[in-house]
Amino acid sequence: MLWWKYYVSSVLSILMYCFFLFFLLMLFYLLKSDVCVFFSWELFSVGGSSVEFNVVLDWISVSFCGIVMLISGSVLWFSSEYMDGDPFLSRFSWLVFLFVLSMSFVIFIPNVVSILLGWDGLGLVSFVLVIYYQNYKSLSAGLVTVLMNRIGDVLILLSIGWLCYNGCWNIFYLDQGSLSFLICGCVMVAGMTKSAQIPFSSWLPAAMAAPTPVSALVHSSTLVTAGVYLLIRFYSFLEMFWWFKVMLLLVATVTMFMAGIAANFENDLKKVIALSTLSQLGVMMGSLGLGSWKLALFHLYTHALFKALLFLCAGAIIHRSQHSQDLRNIGMIWNQMPIFVSCLHVANLALCGSPFLAGFYSKDLILEGSLFWGSNLVILIMLFLATGMTVSYSLRLSYLSLWGGYNFYVMHNWGGEKVSEVIPMLILMFGAVFGGSGLMWLLFSDSDFILLGGFMKLLTLLVSVVGGVVGWSLSSVSDYAKQKDIKSFVVTYFGLVYMWFLVELSTQGVVKSVLSSGYVSLYVCDRGWEEIVSGEGVYYFVSFFSEGLPKWSHYSVLVYISALMFVMMCFLFCVLG
Template identity: 30%
Template sequence: MEKLIVFLPLLGSFIAGVFGKVIGDRAAQVLTTGLLLVSAVLSIVTFKNVALDGNAYVATLFTWISSGDFTLSWALKIDTLTAVMLIVVTVVSSMVHLYSFGYMSEDKSKARFFSYLSLFTFMMLMLVTSDNLVQMFFGWEGVGLASYLLIGFWYHKESACAAAMKAFLVNRVADIGFALGIMGIFVLFGTVNFAEIFPAVPGLAEAQFSFLWFEGHALTIICLLLFIGAMGKSAQLGLHTWLPDAMEGPTPVSALIHAATMVTAGVFMLARMSPVFEFAPTALEVVTYVGAATAFFAATVGLTQFDIKRVIAYSTCSQLGYMFFAIGVSAYGGAIFHLMTHAFFKALLFLGAGSVIHAMHHEQDMRKMGGIYKLIPATYILMWIGSWALAGLPPFAGFFSKDLILEAAWADQTTHGNLAYWLGTAAAFMTAFYSWRLLIMTFHGNPRADKHTMDHVHESPMVMMIPLLVLAVGAVLSGWLGYSYFVGEVAERAAFWGDALFILPENDSVAAAHHVPTWVKLTPLVISVLGIVAAYVFYMFVPSLPETFVRIFRPVHAFLFNKWYFDELYDVLFVRPTKALGRVFWKGGDEAIIDAYGPNGAVSLTRVISAQVSKLQSGYVYHYAFAMLIGVVGLITWYIIGNAGQ
């Protein structure tokens, strides 16, 4: 069964990509979507068998690498952590496939698009089912490749090509850290198999790495390197700049990348490596600080954006920060719980935004929307559900998972845990504010689009609405249904997770979260409600307030609107120096030396010699007779000299 779950998307991708023109667009769409739906159904069955019934297992497919004493099998590790990810990836991906029937109906490259979607899904499934770090790295890099293809799908747009390249390069920078972390694991443990690494961790908890004049705690160094890899995939502060630009891809791509797949890979990887991170407290502290800073940073930027997809993209970045600081305080179950609930409501928001864009003739600027909630009421209600869940309000999914993370951060009773709680609470206020800002600007008020656009605003076709309804069910129910399993009492959590997650008893912040003071539980909820009230005041009751605030706090607004100037800073520090260095090597090295004395030099010398030799070809008989005479004289001279000593 697990083989079908993983390889059916690859089969669909291959057929659609290679034979798409033969079988036609419709057949390619139906085939890839049908196979994904089968994978989704089988994933649900697997979840029941593994997570609920406790039947975790490893399915070995074949020996992948054999070199001396080193042997590495290609195997599928199916435990509770994997089972959760299988449901999230296949359900969201299948809904994105189905949604794309309508959204991409006018595109001329449907088969190629669906092939890329299925390839992306296969790579993500390979990542989450990996039994060792090298196999995980294969899926990790495969996801990066597929994201490059999808973000740059409309390659005729220069902005899409630039965004795809940016995502690819930023992730390659982070992947150096991941690769070095894997190498460090192999040096320390002599293996890359999870089943051999995890039992050996306690015995190597005090091991040191020595390199040249540097010596440090081995597990801390390894975990920090792994975390750098996770920062790139999951767009944490500093390596986040690719995420908003990824909006250049089609909206279904945004939903797939930002909801359940690529951006959650880093969270999954750290959770999978929990037995190692638990013995590296300094690394966990760093993860907490970075996650909390990311949650706050992205929320501040989301307040000022006008592109509907970019607002949701920055909310993704912020929510990933919550997941990371949950891991930092050892609330691994809380991080995965929020990963799951977030997948449903964020995919719902992205696809809902796509429905709005579809209705508004591809308009994405919220300043050119407004007054359309009566024209597309179903989309409005579904977007409202997604926003309610994102804001963390009961009884929807985000309330259960996000509040648990904040409570766990407080319960950790550390400096970094307390900082994460307060930054996360501040981010909760901003999240609620920009979520309702989006709803009000998009659906309420006077229409700001031209009459032609408003006359043609219409609800999306049913093939686009069905995925929204399915995701809405997840956004409403997943938190309530999963709470006791993911983050409930110790015994229930232990039965659910089994050996998939490891937490030292003294680090169990999830257990402590159930006993925090009432004000700790209520503060994020009250703050979120205040954020919604503030959004109504600013954008519905007193619509002149935003402009007034921008005028009074113009430098602050400019700072936030320009995303804290990270892109400009990186342009000065990295992009321009790299281009200048490249130009030096190009002009001064490649052209002036290599080409000049290499192929170009050889060509020039050949031309000079040929020009001189060609002068001998005058066409006059007496010139040729003279040349023959010189040749004869030369031969006779050579003969006489050669035989002079005999």
């Protein structure tokens, strides 16, 4: 039966590659003809508002879907080896296919109601994939992921309701109205939840409980990029409100800064890469906040290529090291897996924005644009500090994998580099090397004009060099006690290491506060004052007076009448007074 499961994964991989070639040819046609194809089917009409199913084929949707198909095909091909021996490999392959299908709905459909199909589909299938390894840790991570994303789902639903007031759900025909500022706020926060911006960042590292091929797909071109893509599609409507860019730029910069600090002190290989994704999502959101949606889309494409490669390399290393994800256990692996390590460092260099790899063409333009277009000084400082920290944790990863010490307890587990793992990596490595220049010449040759002085042009390079020195210094601290002291210092004085404690605030912290308040309510109210003033208290009150009544029985009737009159007078005084 195993050969059939392998066959399903391979067939779906070939299908994805065929779709990639199809969308590539369609992209050439759309660019040459300079057209946009729009399909619309009216399903029904209620109260003057028609419900339509629309599909748009323009250069944005076709190019993005082509990249999704390329990465999905590589991930499925890699999964056929990585998940070999899994009894549910065919189920896993179909879940990945459903995930890609849901993303395609988000990409091609410009109708807000129909987008919700793909938007909810991404949330549902991602939950199933995160809990694929059936244990309590995966279930906890899956619940955090799905509940955090449900916030965005609810906001999209609210936007649909308010758009009924305008009588149109098509994102290309949105205009300012009486409720437009509410719609803008809902769409912006929905995009932030999907792209894990502060304060919704805690679910992104938690989603690392999923199999590594799923992480490669989720963190490169599907789930986390859906929020950025939604804001790009709504951008012509959202930019009408001045506060949209200000809020988005502020949130994105703070997210980049937080993720960079956390990644420099994280020892889990997959979580370091996840935090780098969070930082790069901040770069994309920051580009939108600066007013350049094209550069945000460009960085989304280049980031998808090298981040998928980075996760596949990490998965291959983890697969051969007794599933250990600790960075300190992967030293000196270059002589055991030269191709994997080479691909890993190419992806790392692209993440740093090294000339002339894919990340350089988009990231460098965004940083130069932030200087050219002008912004708040604090925002610029945090933006360039986050850029330096990206180089720092990337160099730390390279240092530990190339020059780290031998760890003999995993050496017996190193295996050969299989063809079904190497070829998908080489395909993605080609994209990580040549994707930036190719996309620049093909799609973004008419990007914004930027003119800077010599120092400003060299500022990005200078920050990268300083970040590299810091990363080398942190990596060369071999004494574990010194590492612990540095980490304790940062936690004590900055509180920055553990994602500013967002994980505790949004998961266990909330649960503990609710349970503790329930404990107080139980013992103070239910078993405390409420028992005194009702229930058991009434019982004791009645029992006390019942026991005292026989003592009054020897008194005359006059005493009872006097007491009754006194009670009635008190009652009348309270009522009439």
